[in-house]
Amino acid sequence: MSDTANTSLSRHPAAAFSGGAIIGALGGLIGLGGAEFRLPILIGFFNFAALEAVILNKAISLVVVATALPFRAGTVPFSVIADNWPIVVNLLAGSLIGAWFGAGWATRLRSETLYKVIAIILAAIAIVLVLGHAATAGQPLLTGAAQLVAGVIAGLIIGIVAALLGVAGGELLIPTLVLLFGAEVKLAGSLSLAVSLPTMLVSFTRYSRDQSFSVIGRNKTFMLVMAAGSVVGTFIGGLLLGIVPNAILLPALAIILLISAVKVWRTSRATL
Structure with a gap:
């Protein structure tokens, strides 16, 4: 069976x-x-090139977020999110800029370089996954002007990472909201979505200016x-939340990310 046939089979709707x-x-x-x-699945199993996988991942992430x-509105009402608008605006001040520049960098990087960047970020997120989810709500790490500046910087970094991977950035946003702003975990989850949505729209707009954006039109059914x-x-x-203990779940998922990072890194060498 040819490579083209294999690719078509792997991208079957089922x-x-x-x-x-x-x-x-997960x-x-x-x-x-x-x-x-x-x-990593889009790259390793469905055989999309790095930038095409990032763009598709971003489109799918937009739908999910x-x-x-609204799914979370029963637990965290929109009115509660609105009451915390200063936090959302603080992070957006950095994340919107980061998303624009991150998407721009992704479109200009050589393919093998983008694979390596993706691999490094996946490995870093594996570490954050284990350490960040141990965070519990409490007193904000900083207050006043220092918190404002730190929020913009954190948002900038998160916006760049989210654009480069085509993700919502919740894995970084939630620990930031809990540690920097002292937000309760459930509230942090909803606030992260409120920050993620406009951030992803900005990077998505930037990606739409690149020719690789045509991957969405060619794979519309697959994406939906x-x-x-x-x-x-x-x-x-x-x-199923709570059935699998975090002591087992988080290290297992971190290992999956590390294995994915290694595979993506090896893919970069195959493109040389």
């Missing part, structure tokens, strides 16, 4: 939905959309089916 559902369930178990796990916010699977999986993962 594979797209199943892959999205499994990844969404994300739902830890309160995220699972985009960090989706990207847009649906996750995988997005649907991701939403279903995230919902299921949320229902």
Whole structure:
């Protein structure tokens, strides 16, 4: 069977939905959309090039985040999010700029360099996954002007990372909201979505100016089916939340990310 035939088979709607559902369930178990796990699958299993995978991941993440916010409204009402608008604006002041520049850098990087950048960030997120989820709400780390400046800087970094990976950035946003602003974890999850949505729209707009953006038009059915699977999986993962102890779940998911990072790094060498 030819490489083209293999690729067509791997991108079958059933594979797209199943892959999205499994990844969404993993994300739902830890309160995220699972985009960090989706990207390596788009590259390694569905055989998309690095930049095309990032753009598709961003599009799917937009759908997941847009649906996750109303899903959480029963637990964290929109009025509560509105009451915390200064925090959202503080982070957006940096993340919107970071998203624009991050997407711009991604479109200019050589393919093998982008693979390596993705691999390094995935490994870093694996570390944050274990350490960041140990954070509990308490007193803000900083207050006043220092908190304001730190929020902009943190938002800038998160915006860049989210644009480069095509993710919502919740894995970095939630620990930031808990530690820097002292937000309760459930509130932090909803606030992170409120920051993520406009941040992703900015990077998505920037990506739309690159010719690689045509990957969405060529794979529209694949994208929508995988997005649907991701939403279903995230919902299921949320229902299963608490069944698997964090002491087992988080290290296991971190190992998956590290293995993915190694595979993506090796892919960069194959493109040389």
